[in-house]
Amino acid sequence: MSEGRINLSKGRGQILIPADDYTVEYVEAMKYGDVLMSKPTGYQRNSQRFRKFWKMIDTAWKSLPEAYGNKSRDAFRKEVLVNSGYYHPYLLEVRGQELIYKEAISLQFDKMDELEFKLLYVKVHQYLWTSQNLPDTFFNQFL
Numbered sequence: 001m002s003e004g005r006i007n008l009s010k011g012r013g014q015i016l017i018p019a020d021d022y023t024v025e026y027v028e029a030m031k032y033g034d035v036l037m038s039k040p041t042g043y044q045r046n047s048q049r050f051r052k053f054w055k056m057i058d059t060a061w062k063s064l065p066e067a068y069g070n071k072s073r074d075a076f077r078k079e080v081l082v083n084s085g086y087y088h089p090y091l092l093e094v095r096g097q098e099l100i101y102k103e104a105i106s107l108q109f110d111k112m113d114e115l116e117f118k119l120l121y122v123k124v125h126q127y128l129w130t131s132q133n134l135p136d137t138f139f140n141q142f143l
Contacts, residue, residue, distance in 0.1 A: 004022070005022075006018075006022075006023050006026060006036070006038060007019040007020050007022075007023050007044075008023065044113075044114060045109045045112075045113065045114050045117055046114055046117075049114075049117065049118070049121060050107075050109075050117070052121075053107075053117075053121055053124070056124070056125065056128065057073065057076070057077050057080065057124075058073065060076075060080070060128045060132055061073050061076045061077075063132065064076070064132070077104070078104035079104075080124055080127060080128065081104035081105060081120075081124065082102045082103075082104050083127055083131070084120070084123045084124045084126075084127040085123060086104065086105045086120055086123070086124075087102040087103055087104050087105060088102070088103045088105060089101070089102055089103075090102075090103060
């Protein structure tokens with residue numbers, strides 16, 4: 001958690017609890033009745049789900065048939081993200097023709113919150129399950 005940023009975790013009811021030392025100090029310095037104005041930036045990402053995502057990508061990548069070519073793991077991940085609908089489209093003009101280039105989105109923790117990543121995880125899992133002809137054990141292993 002970064003200094004200069006307030007991090008709160010939800011307690012019972014409508015109580016928010018400081019989640020790090022910086023936030024504790026910040027809240028303690030406030031006077032009773034002070035209002036803290038903030039724009040929520042989302043839920044903190046689950047690092048365990050992130051590691052599971054990479055394991056899923058690795059397992060699918062290692063299961064690729066040789067006919068698929070010698071594509072790197074990173075190139076495979078980007079292709080999977082694009083085919084799962086997670087990309088930024090760019091309009092390019094090449095030799096007088098307009099083409100849409102699809103760039104895979106970033107998976108960095110500060111680029112999406114946990115809810116967005118959870119949905120991405122499900123869509124990538126569905127894409128891999130339906131398009132890569134992986135064994136049943138793959139489906140169950142990464143649910």
